[in-house]
Amino acid sequence: MEPITTILINAIVAGAVKGLSPAAEKAIGDAYAGFRRLIVDGYHKLVPSVTQLEAQDSAGRRATLAEDLQASPARNDEKLLAAARAVIDAAEQYANEGSLAVLVRKTREAEFEIENLRIAGGGNKGLQVDEAETAKFKIRNLDVGGKAGN
16 A cells, blocks of 8 residues: 555544543544545545445455545545644544553454554553454554653
């Protein structure tokens, strides 16, 4: 997958995450709403594959959307790319908030790479996986615990 396609798909996955604090859900949700509005208004043909990926993340659904993006002018839309980055930035800003840094739900045949993730403070969990089938995880440099600010 080319980097622009990966950014757009990652923004959709980040926008579909639930179970965060109200502040995190609002920040990510607001950024995602603007991103999704650009897709709905400008790239109608992408909406079905976006909606399917929002409902359940899987390698197959990511591949379908990647193919759709390759055939769409959306991958060359700088405004859409900036909105996607805003979603990812919002998700990264709140990644360490609360007790959970990464939540994966209802995934099939997905691959995840997590690198350089530090969760500070007591009682935090780095990763929670609910209903994952044949998911592959590559985790490097995960630090859970310690004091905030170190």
